[in-house]
Amino acid sequence: MVFSSLIFLFAYLPLTLLIYYAVPRAWRNAVLFAVSLLFYGWGEPVYILLMVLSITTAYLFGFVIDKYRESDPKRAKYAMIASLAVNLLFLLFFKYYNFFARNLSLLPFLEIPVIDGLELPIGISFYTFQIMSYTIDLYRRDCRVQKNYVAFSTYVALFPQLIAGPIVRYRDVDAQLTERRETLDHFAVGVQRFSVGLAKKVLIGDMLAAGHAYYQNLAEFQSTTLGAWMTVILYTLHLYYDFSGYSDMAIGLGKMFGFQFPENFNYPYISKSITEFWRRWHISLSTWFREYVYIPLGGNRKGQVRTYLNLAVVWLLTGFWHGANWNFVLWGLYFCVILILEKAFLLRFLEKIPSVFRHVYAMLLVVIGFLIFSFSDAAAGWSCFLAMFGVGTSGLTSATVSYQLLRLLPLILFSCIGATPLPKKLWEKLCEKHSAASVLIPLACVGILILCMAYLVDSTFSPFAYTQF
Amino acid sequence: MRSKLNLATVSLFLAVLLGFSVAFVLLPDNSFSEQENRGLRTFPAFSLEKLADGRFGEEINEYFADQFPLRDALVGIKGSVEIGLGKGENDGILLGENGQLAKRLFDVRREDGSVTSVELDAFDPAHIRNGAAGINRVSASLSVPFTALLTGRTLDVAESAFAYPSETSDALFEAFYNALDPSVDAVDTLPMFRERYESGEYVYYKTDHHWTTLGAYYAYVELMRSWGMEDQVLPMEAFKRETASDSFYGTAWSAGGMKFVAPDTMEFWMRGNEDDFTVTADGKVLDGFYSTKYLALKDKYSAFLDGTHDVVTVEKRAEESRPTLLLLKDSFANAMAPFLAQHFDLVLLNLSSVRSDFTDVTRYAEEYNADRVLLLYTIENAVTADKLTRLR
Structure with missing residues (x-):
C-alpha cells in the first residue's frame, strides 16, 4: 500500500488510528505489527513470510549474541555473522540473483538459469538494513537485547518507514519501542508533517513526474537540446519531491504513533559541493553506510590510499543497493570519483570561488548523476546526455517542447523555491510578526488533504519512485 | 493558544478522514459514471489467487477511487485548480478560446x-x-x-x-x-x-x-x-x-x-x-x-x-x-x-x-x-x- 492512495488515507489510516488509540497501551505494538503486515501484504502477500522469517532470524540470533558478547566475543561474532548472512542472503537472492545470473551467463563457459517471475519484495532493501543495524548494534553493545518479539517486529515492520525509509537504526528507537508517550502536540506536529509530505508528493512530485515521463518519451520522436535538459531537470526535481515527501509522511505518521524518526533530507539542492550534497540527501542511508561499512573498514584513519579504497567500497555498495542494474553501479562510482576528487583538492579550490559557481557546479553534477540514475537503458541515457549538449538532436527546441516548458515553468520555479529553506523562513517570519498567522495551520492541513484527495481521485494511482529499491 | 491550535489541527484532520470514510461506506455504489461515460468499478470479487498476486489490492484501489464520495466534484476541483495555475490544460485536454x-x-x-x-x-x-x-x-x-x-x-x-x-x-x-x-x-x-x-x-x-x-x-x-x-x-x-x-x-x-x-x-x-x-x-x-x-x-x-x-x-x-x-x-x-x-x-x-x-x-x-x-x-x-x- 502507498500513503498517497485513497484507500490508505480513508480506510487504512483512520481504522489504524482508531484501533491503536482504543486498545490498552500494552497492546499497541501488537496492533502496529498486525496493521503493518496488512500494509505490507496489500500488494504481495507472499513476501510477508520472507519478512517474518528475516525478523525471526535476527530476533533469535539476538539472544545468542547477547549471551556471548561479554563472555565469548568470538562466539558472539559468529552469531552476528550468521544472522547477517541469512538476512543478506535473502536480499542478495531476491534482489540480485537474476542480475548475476544474466551477467555471468555472458561468460562463454557459464550458463546460469534466470528465474522467471522472481520479483523484488517491496522494501526488502530498507528493512534488511534495519534488521542488520539491530544485529550489529547489539554485537557492539550499543543496545540491549530485545526480548519482546512483538516489539522487535514492530521496529522492523512499522508501516510508516517499512517500504522506503528513513532507515531507522535500532538504537535510535530502542527506548521508544516500549516506553513512548503519544501526546496531542506530537500528533498535531505529525499531522502537519504528513500534510506537507502529501502535498509534496501528490501536488508537486506527481506533476513533475508526468512532465518528466512526457519529455523522456517524446525524445524518441523529437529529440531536442531543451527537451533533454527538461528530462533530467524534471527528474531531479521529481525525485526530491517524491522521496522527501515520502520521508515527511513517514516521519509525520511516526509522530502520530509517538515515534521520533531521524530526518532523511536537509535541502539537498542548496548544496555547494557533492560532499555537502551527500550530507543532505537520503541522510539515513549515508549514515547507515558510514556507521556499518565505512568506519568498520577503517574510515579515514588508515592513510590516504585506504581512505579512497574505503570510499570506493561504500559507493559501489551504495550504487548497487539502489538496484540490480549497471547504471546504479555506474552512478555509485560516479559519485565516488567526485567525492575523492573533492577530498583530494576540489573542495579547497571551491572554497575560493563565488558561491553561485559552487551551486552551479554541485547541481550540474547532481543532475548528471540523476541522469545516470534514471536510465536503466544505457544507450537511451547516453543519447539523452549527448542531446543535452546538442549532439544528435533536431535542434535546440521545437514549438511543442517550448509549449510544454512554458506550461510547466510555474511548477518548476515553484518547486525550485520549495526545495530551499526560503518558504519555511518566510513562514516563521510571518508567525513572529503576526502570531495570529498560526491559525492558518489547521486550515492549511485540511486544505491540503482535500486538494490531494481531488488529485488522487483524478489520477487513481500514484506509486512512489523509491519503493522499487 | 498553541494547544488549542494543535487540538484544531488534529480534530479537523481526523474529521475529514473519518467523514469521508464513513460517507464512503454509507453511500451506495454506482456502476456507471454518466459524466465520464464509462463503467465504474464495483466491489471486486474475492479470490485467493487474486489476493496472492496482488490483483485484489489493485482492484480495491480502483474501487475506492471510482466510488469515492463526491468523485465528480473532486475531479472538477482538480481540473479548475490546474487551469487556475495557468497550465492551460488538464489530463491531456487543452482548454482554448470560447471553451473549446x-x-x-x-x-x-x-x-x-x-x-x-x-x-x-x-x-x-x-x-x-x-x-x-x-x-x-x-x-x-x-x-x-x-x-x-x-x-x-x-x-x-x-x-x-x-x-x-x-x-x-x-x-x-x-x-x-x-x-x-x-x-x-x-x-x-x-x-x-x-x-x-x-x-x-x-x-x-x-x-x-x-x-x-x-x-x-x-x-x-x-x-x-x-x-x-x-x-x-x-x-x-x-x-x-x-x-x-x-x-x-x-x-x-x-x-x-x-x-x-x-x-x-x-x-x-x-x-x-x-x-x-x-x-x-x-x-x-x-x-x-x-x-x-x-x-x-x-x-x-x-x-x-x-x-x-x-x-x-x-x-x-x-x-x-x-x-x-x-x-x-x-x-x-x-x-x-x-x-x-x-x-x-x-x-x-x-x-x-x-x-x-x-x-x-x-x-x-x-x-x-x-x-x-x-x-x-x-x-x-x-x-x-x-x-x-x-x-x-
Whole structure:
C-alpha cells in the first residue's frame, strides 16, 4: 500500500488510528505489527513470510549474541555473522540473483538459469538494513537485547518507514519501542508533517513526474537540446519531491504513533559541493553506510590510499543497493570519483570561488548523476546526455517542447523555491510578526488533504519512485 | 493558544478522514459514471489467487477511487485548480478560446506494433507511411472508384483556438499525404475546416472530438465535388435544422475535468424524406438515422446511426436501384451518413471494430457489390491503431 492512495488515507489510516488509540497501551505494538503486515501484504502477500522469517532470524540470533558478547566475543561474532548472512542472503537472492545470473551467463563457459517471475519484495532493501543495524548494534553493545518479539517486529515492520525509509537504526528507537508517550502536540506536529509530505508528493512530485515521463518519451520522436535538459531537470526535481515527501509522511505518521524518526533530507539542492550534497540527501542511508561499512573498514584513519579504497567500497555498495542494474553501479562510482576528487583538492579550490559557481557546479553534477540514475537503458541515457549538449538532436527546441516548458515553468520555479529553506523562513517570519498567522495551520492541513484527495481521485494511482529499491 | 491550535489541527484532520470514510461506506455504489461515460468499478470479487498476486489490492484501489464520495466534484476541483495555475490544460485536454476543448495526448503506435507507455502529441512517421501504403494498396487493387478522407482531430482543426503549436498536426498530415500514391483520390478537408473554424463557424464540437452536423455537411460537399457530382449537392436550405440537444457534454469534457465549460448544441438536419429510408444495424432495423433515446443520456453523439455497430446498411425504399457506396469508417461517418444516403445506398463497415476485421476491403467491395468505396477515418486512429497498415 502507498500513503498517497485513497484507500490508505480513508480506510487504512483512520481504522489504524482508531484501533491503536482504543486498545490498552500494552497492546499497541501488537496492533502496529498486525496493521503493518496488512500494509505490507496489500500488494504481495507472499513476501510477508520472507519478512517474518528475516525478523525471526535476527530476533533469535539476538539472544545468542547477547549471551556471548561479554563472555565469548568470538562466539558472539559468529552469531552476528550468521544472522547477517541469512538476512543478506535473502536480499542478495531476491534482489540480485537474476542480475548475476544474466551477467555471468555472458561468460562463454557459464550458463546460469534466470528465474522467471522472481520479483523484488517491496522494501526488502530498507528493512534488511534495519534488521542488520539491530544485529550489529547489539554485537557492539550499543543496545540491549530485545526480548519482546512483538516489539522487535514492530521496529522492523512499522508501516510508516517499512517500504522506503528513513532507515531507522535500532538504537535510535530502542527506548521508544516500549516506553513512548503519544501526546496531542506530537500528533498535531505529525499531522502537519504528513500534510506537507502529501502535498509534496501528490501536488508537486506527481506533476513533475508526468512532465518528466512526457519529455523522456517524446525524445524518441523529437529529440531536442531543451527537451533533454527538461528530462533530467524534471527528474531531479521529481525525485526530491517524491522521496522527501515520502520521508515527511513517514516521519509525520511516526509522530502520530509517538515515534521520533531521524530526518532523511536537509535541502539537498542548496548544496555547494557533492560532499555537502551527500550530507543532505537520503541522510539515513549515508549514515547507515558510514556507521556499518565505512568506519568498520577503517574510515579515514588508515592513510590516504585506504581512505579512497574505503570510499570506493561504500559507493559501489551504495550504487548497487539502489538496484540490480549497471547504471546504479555506474552512478555509485560516479559519485565516488567526485567525492575523492573533492577530498583530494576540489573542495579547497571551491572554497575560493563565488558561491553561485559552487551551486552551479554541485547541481550540474547532481543532475548528471540523476541522469545516470534514471536510465536503466544505457544507450537511451547516453543519447539523452549527448542531446543535452546538442549532439544528435533536431535542434535546440521545437514549438511543442517550448509549449510544454512554458506550461510547466510555474511548477518548476515553484518547486525550485520549495526545495530551499526560503518558504519555511518566510513562514516563521510571518508567525513572529503576526502570531495570529498560526491559525492558518489547521486550515492549511485540511486544505491540503482535500486538494490531494481531488488529485488522487483524478489520477487513481500514484506509486512512489523509491519503493522499487 | 498553541494547544488549542494543535487540538484544531488534529480534530479537523481526523474529521475529514473519518467523514469521508464513513460517507464512503454509507453511500451506495454506482456502476456507471454518466459524466465520464464509462463503467465504474464495483466491489471486486474475492479470490485467493487474486489476493496472492496482488490483483485484489489493485482492484480495491480502483474501487475506492471510482466510488469515492463526491468523485465528480473532486475531479472538477482538480481540473479548475490546474487551469487556475495557468497550465492551460488538464489530463491531456487543452482548454482554448470560447471553451473549446481538445485532446492533445494520444497513444502512439510504433512501426514494430508497440505502443508508447505515455500518451504523447507525436507520431511514428514509419507507422504513418505504412498506413498510407495500406491505402495505396487498396486503391490500386479495387476495380471501382476509391476515395480516402482522413478527418482531422479537434487539435488539428481548431488550432487557432489554442496557444498550442500546430507543428505536429502539420507534420502529421504532411507525412501522410507525402506517402500517398499520387494516383489515390484523397480529399484533404483540413485547410477548409481550419479556415471555417477560424472564421467562427461551428464545424467541430467544443466538448467532443467529433465534427458537428454542419462540419459533416461541409465534408459531404467536398466529397461530392471530388466525385464530379457537384450539381447534385443538396444546398443547406434543403434541410430543416432541428436542435436535438443543447446540453451535449462530449468526450473531451468527460476526460478533461473542466466542469465549468459550457455544453455543445447538437443538430439533426431533416430533409423531410427521412421515413423513406431503412437503416439496419448488425441485422436489426433501426428507427431511421437517429436513435433519440441517446439524447437523454450523456453519450448523445451515439444518436447518429445508433452509435457503434459493425455493419450498418441504409437503403431507400420504393426506389429504383441506386449506386452502392461502401464506407470503411469510424464514428465520424455516422453524422455524415444521412447526407450521403440521399444519393447512395450505403454499407458502413466499422473499421475500428474490436469484434470484426474489415481490413480486406477488396473482398467486401465485391461482397456488397459496391459501386464506389470511401475510406472515412480519423487521423487519430491512423496514429494509434494499425488498421490502415493492414488494409488490402
